[in-house]
Amino acid sequence: MSGPQNAMPPIPGTHLFDGDAAAKGFELNAMCYSFNDAANRQAFLDDEEAYCAKFHLTPQQREAVAQRSVLGMIAAGGNIYYLAKLAGIFGLNVQDVGSMQTGASVDDFKAMLFAQGAGQSYEEAHGAMIQKEKVHG
Amino acid sequence: MSGPQNAMPPIPGTHLFDGDAAAKGFELNAMCYSFNDAANRQAFLDDEEAYCAKFHLTPQQREAVAQRSVLGMIAAGGNIYYLAKLAGIFGLNVQDVGSMQTGASVDDFKAMLFAQGAGQSYEEAHGAMIQKEKVHG
């Protein structure tokens, strides 16, 4: 893709949902979009394999969904606004999802947010969180 | 509606499908849009009353559809691109629809088009058509 943003220095830990991602992730996002409907959420819970097949997920997408890997889903073109609906099926909120992506516990992820509220920069708060995971993880 | 075009002198015999019309005609156009699907066309043919009820046509719209009045449907907010799909159910093409709206026979409507092809202006060709309808009609 030759969009103007490709000339830009990348943003660490950040994946823009651009044309490449949108093209790659169409099926996965379509499946997640279907979860606006409660009956579809139930159908996924009843038979995940069949439901994913119905949406023609790519092998990479299917694998990421099976592993509940949010970063894997994003790498496979998933957009967080749609993925959040899949997370909702499992009762996961955006802090759970944040924890899954950062490798920190949910409590440590929350503490990182509070630290920013208390005046730390993201870099300070994030650094402390990662340090803690290393020690306790 | 206070769109800029309202300041314009009206165009005789012409109904712009503007916001007023689009708002007024939504249900009728939604029904006609559904006729892209063959099963829906059949459902309309099987039970016109029930099918119109399903789309909540206004009384004015229902009346115009019942009377097969194209001008009536346009007055009720119908857009010709969608209405053409309703006309298609009855095997009517755009020249049939032209005849219905001008009050001329289909042959005379076609002759009016040929006359423009032969070099007459619309006003001349249309005038002749109307004259003929008066004599024969």
Add this chain to the structure above:
Amino acid sequence: MAEIVGAYFTSHVPAIGGAIHKGLQQEPYWKPFFDGFHKVHEWLAQVKPDVAIVFNNDHGLNFFLDKMPTFAVGAAAEYHNADEGWGLPIYKPFAGHTELSWHIINSLVEDEFDITTCQKMLVDHALSIPFELAWPDVEAWPVKIVPFAINTVQHPLPSAKRCLALGQAVNRALQSWTGDERIVIIGTGGLSHQLDGERAGFINRDYDTFCMDNLSVDPAALTKDSIHEMVRKAGTQGVEVLNWIAARGALGEAPVQEIHRNYHIPISNTAAATMLMEPA
């Protein structure tokens, strides 16, 4: 002639809806955020708007990637919320102001904005939560709405400059509207936050402060960054500040004063902010 009474800006994090539903407004976690709304209630009671022009973004309820508009404008008589996938209670419906919608749509297309016109449009928490915050405990909303949805989902997003211009064009449309409504402008979303990627949890107080300091007095200052730079500074979802920028544009180019500000980190993963502005 219609009067623009001012603008109301707020974050719209879904969890806020949960807190309202459970009555947690006085809990220590929520109080610093909800306390920012006393002034909003007071102001709204005083300026008594009857129409709201709302700039927000869809989060995958009404729009999908099959047809993703840059700018969508509602022209419906009613707007409904629906299940967004979390099985939460459905928010109250909104009455549309269709005549004003079409007036604005006509004016915007004349002004070379290539909008998508929506005679049906589901609205999600990005519209409902700011209303729940502004008018708690009402049976029905006291204002009719004209909603705008700005694409903050799929890049390329419209630039901040284009969003400000959109808002300014809406202001011109309102200037030529002959009704006598009292109009409030609403911008929702932001401020800095990032839900996705290894940088999830990113917040940027400095950038948010820059945005809040300049929005009233020099909104063009917010339009100097490219979308890419805005994502870097505000986070992937922090670009929702585009809604604020468009809303600021709709206040017009005459001087505007900030009359209220509240800012609190964190609400969910987000730096939550609330502001009020009035014509100076």
Add this chain to the structure above:
Amino acid sequence: MAEIVGAYFTSHVPAIGGAIHKGLQQEPYWKPFFDGFHKVHEWLAQVKPDVAIVFNNDHGLNFFLDKMPTFAVGAAAEYHNADEGWGLPIYKPFAGHTELSWHIINSLVEDEFDITTCQKMLVDHALSIPFELAWPDVEAWPVKIVPFAINTVQHPLPSAKRCLALGQAVNRALQSWTGDERIVIIGTGGLSHQLDGERAGFINRDYDTFCMDNLSVDPAALTKDSIHEMVRKAGTQGVEVLNWIAARGALGEAPVQEIHRNYHIPISNTAAATMLMEPA
């Protein structure tokens, strides 16, 4: 670098598809129209395009009034035709050029065009018939496509000036594309016709001639009329000439020469026209 080989314009009346289907090309009614395509076939065989940028309009197959975009751009890998309500045979599918689509989309949004991006898009007779006319009897289309749908259904329509500017912005996008494709620009629809109202059957040879005479040498001449004036002169559906104007814009601002023209009244209710243009 990619090369723009030229532009092909044609009417797209549904009845043409019926005539092709029934093999009526040599019938007296149809011959004057189909004879205009010998030169098109010859030219395409000579310039050998492998990508087509197509400006056309949806007739109620892909878009409805719930979400009506001013300008929609396809970004799909495949585009399918479907039943348009008349039960006619379904036309062949088209391969999309997704990379070029996204390049153009990025460039257009950067250029402040507020497009709707469509990763799924059904295409109707307005796209299929020009292809059936240009490449009769092929198994599969020899070009990949990037389709544009311009709103000619629901007023307000984009002005002719805005459509020309859209095309010119597409040209800029093509100039910055690093592929080596041979690109043909296609504009479909028109010329003068009116299907609805008491003025149904209206045709205007003088206005069509003005459009065809100026399109190559002075396209801006076609942008002086408001949409309202264009409807007056071209008929309610004659405004499809907006597709031709956008396509002309995509040829760029360097000189262009007309190399072929055919014009015949009537095909169905329409003044049918076919043109070819090349960089001068």
